[in-house]
Structures are given as structure tokens and as C-alpha cells.
Amino acid sequence: MPVFILATYKWIDKTEHRSLMPKFNGFGKFITKIMIPMVVVFVIAIVPSYLASNSNSFYYGASKIFGPETKLGADTEKIESVxxxxxxxxxxxxxxxxxxxxxxxxxxxxxxxxxxxxxxxxxxxxxxxxxxxxxxxxxxxxxxxxxxxxxxxxxxxxxxxxxxxxxxxxxxxxxxxxxxxxxxxxxxxTYDLMDTITADMVKVNLVAIAAVFIVLVLTMKSLVLPVILVLGIETAIWINLSIPYFMDNTIFYIAYLIISSIQLGATVDYAILLTDRYKEMRQVYSKKDAIINTISAVTVSILTSGSTLTVVGFLLGKISTHGLLSQLGYFLGKGTLCSLAIVFFVLPGLLYIFDKFVIKDNRKDGRFHE
The missing domain is CATH 3.30.70 (Alpha-Beta Plaits)
Known part of the structure; x- marks a missing residue:
């Protein structure tokens, strides 16, 4: 990427235009007003969303993948009707x-x-x-x-x-x-498949969470921050996967398995970006002002990536006639929205509450603002 940018920097300069996005300072002030109540809602939602996400009805095999919109699905439906x-x-x-x-x-x-x-x-x-x-x-x-x-x-x-x-x-x-x-x-x-992948699900989730947690511990040099970030994104995943339960929909277990890992890996970056910028802002600003300036600084970057995942996910869900791919698309779109909601409305409150752990390293160097 650096080489590519250096090779095309003249075109980049010539095609530069004014920013089409607002400054988001007002959005940051709005977040500071609702972030503590949102943390309360978040804490209340953790257990119900976890239980609901694990209580879904599942399709374990391939019998329901091809709907009546496909040739195979239409033919199967006609044969079964006779x-x-x-x-x-x-x-x-x-x-x-x-x-x-x-x-x-x-x-x-x-x-x-x-x-x-x-x-x-x-x-x-x-x-x-x-x-x-x-x-x-x-x-x-x-x-x-x-x-x-x-x-x-x-x-x-x-x-x-x-x-x-x-x-x-x-x-x-x-x-x-x-x-x-x-x-x-x-x-x-299909019965054997259910037996196997149900047991594998626990292993897959634990390995994925542990891998992300270890990476965060090594990069952030903290134990509290990785817990906050992983818990936030995992709750977003549970909320996403609990929606079919409350809508009484049956989902493909393989989609459930895949999205649990994809959403964690694809959206934890948003939480990392916001947390790192907050730590930088706390060297200059008080807690509340650091939240406002952090939201203003990272909103465009997070929305750029998040909106891309959301749009592509919903388009895949709407266009694809393959049942599994369609469901994965909808899960990706809704899951990204859930992660964005957690990052923007809940994570700032968690950083505010656990601020002493966030600025621990900065305090040692004398680089923080009361």
C-alpha cells in the first residue's frame, strides 16, 4: 500500500475534494449524555441475548438450503407435493x-x-x-x-x-x-452432523475469543481493556444471533458457526480504533472531553468500514437465492449494525467508567489529563 500510494500520489492530490462528512462534534456530545444509560442497557442485555442466541432452532444439513426460487428447490417442492x-x-x-x-x-x-x-x-x-x-x-x-x-x-x-x-x-x-x-x-x-458441529461450536468460539484476547493483551499491554472489547463485540454477536430466536425463525447452523467468528474478527477493529484514540485524547483532555473528541475523530473511519460491510451483507442477503449465503448476508449486515451500536453507544461509557485502567500506562509517564 505505501508503494502504491507513492506511485499515485499526484493523482491523489489532483482528485482531492472537500470533506463531505460533518465533524461529528455534536454526535460526540450526544454520546456523552446517553453513554451511561446505554451501559446499563448493555449489562442487562448480556445474559438474555446470550441465552437466546443459544436457543435457536437450526437446520444442520443441506435439505433447506435451496428455496423454491431455485430450480432444485422448485422441483423438490413439486415432487414432495405429489x-x-x-x-x-x-x-x-x-x-x-x-x-x-x-x-x-x-x-x-x-x-x-x-x-x-x-x-x-x-x-x-x-x-x-x-x-x-x-x-x-x-x-x-x-x-x-x-x-x-x-x-x-x-x-x-x-x-x-x-x-x-x-x-x-x-x-x-x-x-x-x-x-x-x-x-x-x-x-x-444429518443427526451425526448435528452431534458433531454442536460440540465443535464451543471449541470454535473459545478458540476465536482466546486468539483475539491474546492479540489484544499483547498489543494493549492490559488485561482489563481486552476483556471490555471482547465482551462488547461478543454481546453484539449474541444480540445479532438472538434476533431469529425472538422472530421464531430457523437458521442454518453453519451460518451460526461462521458469523460468530466473522463478526468478531471483522468488527473488533472498530473497538480497538476507538480505544486507542481515546487513550491518545486522555493525554490532553479530561474524560468527558476525550470522549467527545474521540467520537469526532473516529466516526468517519468506523462508518466507512461499517457501512461497507452492512451494505454488502444486506445486498448478499437480498440477491442470493442460496439459502445459506442469503442468511449469512443478512447476519453480516445486522451484525455489523449491532457492533457499530455497541462501539458508538456503549464502549465510550465503558471507557469512561474504567478510565483508570485505560490511562494506567500514561499515568506512569505523567501523560494524562485529570
């Missing part, structure tokens, strides 16, 4: 114990969502020896060690009812063939 929603699972169990297979099949037939089973014991029967069957036909149902049951189920590819059904089929197989069975299918894979 034939209904269904899925197929494959259950593999040891092949030698035919009587137990029959008992397992009867138990599976008793499950209301099971509409049919294709297996050796259902198609051929327990009484007929394997040697009576054609090898080509036999090989479709049995291998050297296992026989398979193709189970047709009347359920969607994912959802609470689907997951309850998968668990019930697994428990039934476990009763008859303890630890000797395998179950596969789209609904089963």
Missing part, C-alpha cells in the same frame, strides 16, 4: 441370526413412521435356506458377514421428529444386536 416427504435408511446387522433379524424387523415395523422394510427376513423369510436363492439376488441383501435392511420412513431429512426417529431406530437395533449394527441415510447423517 409423493410426500420421505427418506430411506439402511440398517446393517449380522446375517447369521435370522430369528433375531425377524424380531428386529417386527419391532421396526411397529414404529409409526416406518412405511416399509426390504430385507432377507421380510422378502425371503426365515424358513427358506440361503442356498435356495440365486447368487445375484442374494448378494443384494447379504454379504459375508452382514445383511441389510432398507427402511423406508415417512419423515423429512431433518428436524426434531426426524432426529427422534433416528434415535429410536438406533435404540431398537441396539436392543437386538448390541454394538453390532450400522445405520446410514440422509437423516442419519
Amino acid at each position: 409423493f410426500g416427504k420421505s427418506d430411506t435408511y439402511v440398517l446393517m446387522v449380522p446375517k447369521d441370526d435370522k430369528q433375531t433379524q425377524k424380531e428386529l424387523s417386527d419391532a421396526l415395523h411397529d414404529i409409526p413412521q416406518v412405511t416399509g422394510i426390504i430385507s432377507y427376513v421380510d422378502t425371503v423369510g426365515v424358513e427358506i435356506p440361503e442356498s435356495y436363492l440365486d447368487e445375484a439376488a442374494y448378494s443384494k441383501l447379504c454379504s459375508d458377514e452382514y445383511t441389510r435392511m432398507v427402511i423406508s420412513v415417512d419423515t423429512e431429512y431433518e428436524g426434531d421428529k426426524t432426529f427422534d426417529l433416528v434415535k429410536e431406530i438406533r435404540d431398537t437395533a441396539q436392543d437386538y444386536f448390541p454394538d453390532e449394527w450400522y445405520l446410514a441415510g440422509q437423516g442419519v447423517s
